Amino acid sequence: MTGKSSQGSRWAVGLLAIAFLVGLTYVAYMASGAPNVGLATTRAASDPATDKPTRTPRPSRTPRPSPTPEVSPVPSPQPLGFKVGIVAGHWQNDVGAMCDDGLQEVSINLDVAARVVAILQYEGYDAELLPEYSEKLPGYEADAFVSIHADACNVPEASGFKVARVAASAIPEEEDRLVTCLIQEYGKATGLNFHRNSITYDMQDYHAFNEIHPQTPAAIIELGFMGADREILTDGAYKVAQGVARGIACFLEGE
């Protein structure tokens, strides 16, 4: 009797245990496989042909975070696609100023101008590199236009940079702002002094100023002197280029 009844209760406990284990296994399966299953059933639910009503009421699916947060941390400081023309002074025409040891102005100008274009493109601007007498110059339209030159080698004591715009400007306020931005940012980036009183007529009457569209804000910069400022113009070209690029960004972004 006792043996029989205890056997019966063991059966009952055993069945309960099996039912419990099956339940546990099901919950574990749902927990591990829910993302895929959830996705599949969500899709299936919208398809009347494969709709399975038994799966829809499961509440375990909803609290799961969607995979979208993985996409969000992409930094995209893409500005507004301003068009910028950068002239590498003397490039494809002549060598410009020259030092006794053979250092040519054009090589400094081209190095810096190409870096400026690369920086601006990286920042999202539509920048292009132009030779001194580019055939694109007549009527050239852009949001900013900057020609890059360097000063003579044979004035060993002279140091510093110059920035100028065309004397007879059609948009003097805008071009003054471009000049101011270039002076401010270039000075900051390079530590060079601005040669306020040595802006030449040649700079203000620079040939490209008279060829490009009069509404295109333009400036010319003399990066420094190839004698006293040689080190920063060559070894520090990245700083020099940063200064010009930041000056242009300052103007375009209205800083």
Ligand SMILES: [Zn+2]
């Ligand atoms: Zn030059």
